[in-house]
Amino acid sequence: MWWYVGKRLLQTIPVFLGATLILFILLKLRPGDPILNLAGNKPVSQEVRDALAAQYHLDDPLFVQWLQFAKNAITLNFGETFAGQPVFDLIKQTFPVTVVLAVMALAIDAILGITLGTIAGLRRNGWFDSSALVVSLLLLSVPIFVVGFVMQLVFGVKLGWVEPTVGPDWNIGKLLLPAIVLAIANFAYTIRLTRTSVAENLTADHVRTARAKGLSNGLVVRRHVLRNSLVPVVTYIGINLGSLMAGAIITETIFNIPGIGNAAYTAIQKGETSTVVAIVTFMVLVYVLMSLLVDLIYAVLDPRIRYV
């Protein structure tokens, strides 16, 4: 099994190289000149334009830029932002809040989603199941920024129960509202996924055998139905951590959370190649590790899956 983990970790190397190369090409294809963006609406001389382009390696050929980046990345040196901050520091500063936010959202999503989904699945076509279906449809169809603004206005501004924005001095309490907002769309999906999976497993052979063996209903549900039903749910939730982090940007902007989504957005706007590539590469690595984690959890959940 360790051999399997090692193999998977080795796979991250080509993923890293491939992802950065694609990013470099994409950013190169982006028209416009980042230096003119820096200059704003004031004229800037060709000399200064060239000198700045050289400073940020914007004038090197694409492949050279990429090799340079890959070489420096080994020593965690990702270059500097236009404002002179090392990109690594920027990631270190912005990543934690995003991780905490995503993990909180994930926890809310998993606890509520799996519990409600299981109940709905066990009492298929009952009143609980039907109302869960309607509610989840509603949640799925409302865009996240609407939920965000409405909840901010109601709970933050009107009722004053929570601070409406988070700001740089963040803590778990302040992140609760944004985490709920972030969880809402996913949680609707988790309910539906769990419900279907549970309903399906209820009729599976091994469950029938367990019942025939005379196991109590509670034991059958916990040990044999729920555990096996969680495989697709865990896949969904695990992969979601990645997209929650990258996709948190809307929530981050609404609640002024200085996270990595916003850092990436600002960098893309300014055309800071090295910053964008570093951040996105980082996200790619998080994805890879998460999917490894998910694969390992499969084996815990379903004894039929093993890694050699």
Place this chain on the structure above:
Amino acid sequence: MRLTRRTRLAGVAMIAAASLTLAACGGGSDSEGGSGGGSGDNVITVYGTNPQNPLIPTATNEVGGGDPLNNLFSGLTAYNSDGSTVNEVAESIEPNDDKTLWTVKLKPWKFTDGTDVTAESFVKAWNYGANAANKQLNNYFFYPIEGTDDNGNTLDDATEISGLKVIDPTSFTIKLKKPESDFPLRLGYSAYFPVPDAAYDSSGKITKAYGERPIGNGPYQLTKSGWERNKQIAMEPNPDYTGSHKPENKGLVFKFYAGGGTDAAYTDVQSNNLDVLDQVPPSALKTFEKDSKINAFNEAGSNFSSFTIPERLKHFSGEEGQLRRAAISMAINRKLITEKIFNNTRTPATDFTSPVLDGWTKDVPGNEVLQYNADEAKKKWAEADAISKWDGSFQLAFNNDGAGNKEFADAVTNQISTVLGIDSSPKPYPTFDELRKEVTDRTIKTAFRTGWQADYPSMLNYLGPIYATKAGSNDGDYSNKQFDNLISEASSAEGDARYDLISQAQTLLLTDLPAVPLWYQNATAATSKDLKGFEFNWQQKPDYYKLTK
């Protein structure tokens, strides 16, 4: 417990999960502590964004860094709320007879590190800024001084501007390329701030450390925490400050909003977590003046919006071009757009400058071309068609990353096509720099959105740098000898004679319409209920030193 295959697996999963969590905790503690925004103590919290450049006067050209710098430094002159200037560090700034040689004498003044502000502090900083090798983005501001090129870089890669001469520690002279009677108006701008000796390293470069934590000579100085990246810039009153902008509060905190989100900032003002937001987000424009949770401000401001139709486009040169530009201008119903799209946060333009300036008048002869007049527009278009038949379509390029641009481009082109009966459409560019690249390289093949933010409060600054032959921001390559002459005469004239000449120059522009004026952007702001002393200056910013609560 027996270690089964499954528990081992769980172990691996746990380690991986724990390492993620640890990474989170490790970084998290960095951002705890420090002075938050918050109320009390008469410290004012102000909306800001993380500066995009080091905090060096000649390197900072955007508001994120510019607003803090304006409070940390004092220039030779300082701006009053009404756009007039007073001498700040300068004791006197006197011209010679033809107003090309200015002699500056300094008051005794100190940087916050205790060293004196000398003539050398200014001259060295300006030389540094103008030298292209130093890659300073504000070099443009030095272009009026002799020894620089049109972009404000020193000639022949010299390290010093030849027009600057230090006479003694408290006086120096500035030689200009052309007579300019309102030159001292420029000198309050951030590019002209002095820099202390401590800023330079042994090779004469301004150090990185200085750009992180500048030592200034202004009303405020950085607190111990100073600039915290992606978080805030905190400053406190400079106890030794003797100038005219003595702080009435106990300090300023520029609180950064991630991704520049003014929506979040507006919410913070509503719930009293932020005192000043100097630009109301588009989502609140309809309601902010009726919002009982904030104090609202909405006044005509100094930003001028227009679009430029370059001379080189087909059908837009010579007399035909003149007719077509006038027709297009008269086909636009500015009043309707400012009301319906901008909720009266723009004011229809009646000239090429801004109503906040000294000498501005709404009665520039010839400005009826800026009034909506469908019949006249059709007539002019038909006259132009008689010269050469129109073909193709009229497109207006704009950058889609600025709020309200798409809406106005849609409305303007729609009105043009309705009134003139031609095919007209907006042409979006995803970002500002993509549009600017094509404009700067002259590869753009359509009309495009333009605008001007003044460098100093003078009507001439809205005209010379944009429409004079070969001027730095003359994106449409407009050239008119008569206009050039009027501007240079106005530059050396004084009083009413000067405003007369400016009016004449504007009348010429109204005939040629090198850019089609659209509107003046209003300055809008939202402040918390208990904030006092808010008043816009010509830069559409509050006078920070006057704010109290």
